[in-house]
Amino acid sequence: MAIWTLLHLLYFVLLSAALAPTLTTANPEGDALYALRRAVKDPENVLQSWDPTLVDPCTWFHVTCDGDNRVTRLDLGNAKLSGTLVPELGKLERLQYLELYMNDLVGSIPGELGGLNSLVSLDLYHNNLTGPIPASLSKLSNLKFLRLNGNRLTGRIPRELTKLKNLKILDVSNNDLCGTFPTSGAFSKFSEESFMNNTRLEGPELMGFVRYDTGGCK
């Protein structure tokens, strides 16, 4: 009986020793970025340096880290990437700049991006993204630049986005959004230019006359 227990113990000790290298090299932020690499086609090999066996992603091209080796920037604008965004990107807690404009990304904007507490700039313009603008983006309290123009986004502009006090630039033009657009809070400083060429968008929300949630969206 005792020998049997000992053998079991030995088995588990050896097993965990065998697994140890993969566990110790795991870096959650590297894993999150690598999930993006796996989800996209990269004909120009701009992600070639993204080696998931390195201790962190800070030496990868197009990735910038802070002094604690946490990712602060992802600069992949105009990189000929096609494929989808991944929810794992929402784990990059210190990310300030998510620059993925002018690629050929399809699918929807993951609601998980609302978890990017430090985000200052979300640039997804000129892709081929579909689906709604996630209301969870209203949690990005540091956001200054939100450029989603030139996609095929549908649905209403979430009214919750008016809570984004620091928002300086908003561009959701050239999409397929519907309903009215909010004019209160952070949105009071944006002109119609931010919203143009959304053929089903009816115009500004008329406070006291037309309720935000009526009309224009099927």
Ligand SMILES: *[C@@H]1O[C@H](CO)[C@@H](O)[C@H](O)[C@H]1NC(C)=O
């Ligand atoms: C966007 O996606 C649609 C449907 O998948 C495709 O027909 C179209 O060519 C794409 N547009 C661009 C600019 O890639």
Ligand SMILES: *[C@@H]1O[C@H](CO)[C@@H](O)[C@H](O)[C@H]1NC(C)=O
């Ligand atoms: C309007 O937006 C759509 C979708 O992005 C785009 O394909 C089209 O070229 C835009 N039209 C104009 C006049 O800008």
